[in-house]
Amino acid sequence: MKGLSNKRVYITGAASGIGRATAQKFYDEGSEIILIDRPSLKETELDVVFPQRMVYIQGDVTTKETLEKIDAEMKKGIDVVVNNAGITRDAQTIKMTDEQWDQVISVNLTAVFKISQMAAKHLKEQNRGGCILNAASVVAHYGNFGQANYVATKAGVIGMAKTMARELGKYNIRVNAVAPGFIKTPIIDTMPEKVIQMMAEKSPLKRIGEPEEIASAYAFLASDEGRFITGTCLNVDGGLSI
């Protein structure tokens, strides 16, 4: 894809699933990748997988300490940020604890805002455009049983992308969301096989997705080929949401 080589690309939640596949995609396109996640580098072995053009920031995106490390790195340059880190803490509304609500909001929504705000400041100062991408979900469009917290965050990051797109367009900073359908990653490992099969059957393509299929969407939106796209939410879901 055009325009990704030598770009400085920040990816949160890069040690697993979609984040990991996204790191691979941008790396293969020649980008310099700055990966952020909670496990140690030793545990992830990301330095073995990506022997060059890779910086690893170990930390929790909800903490001030990690945000300061990201900010310090962004001062050295930034072109793209993929706000991918996300968690679920499912419970029906009546049974949902404050802790379950707060945890999901702080990772999936507040950290996305803070990292995007930080990125926007640096991108504006650099004055060479840029791209902010948020991980939404198809459930943002139609809700999901037991996920009031998660769905609120995923609908939230779509609204956030549209608002930031309006505010930052004049600096050629584009802001978009990607809404994956059901994708084969550890986040859905806790689901019963029957539910996964049912979701696959529901989609017109009759299967769940692969992490690489989401990574391609991020790369396209961040590339020069996506240069006229801003404020949108791209559904990458095998047609699940239609």
Ligand SMILES: NC(=O)c1ccc[n+]([C@@H]2O[C@H](COP(=O)([O-])OP(=O)(O)OC[C@H]3O[C@@H](n4cnc5c(N)ncnc54)[C@H](O)[C@@H]3O)[C@@H](O)[C@H]2O)c1
């Ligand atoms: N897998 C799916 O079916 C699916 C569908 C729709 C949306 N999504 C979204 O895509 C994103 C990636 O999902 P995935 O399936 O690859 O999940 P995953 O659990 O495989 O990976 C998530 C990564 O985020 C990291 N992370 C979580 N909390 C963090 C924190 N506080 N600080 C730093 N890193 C943190 C985890 O350590 C993990 O490496 C999430 O935002 C998720 O909501 C996934």
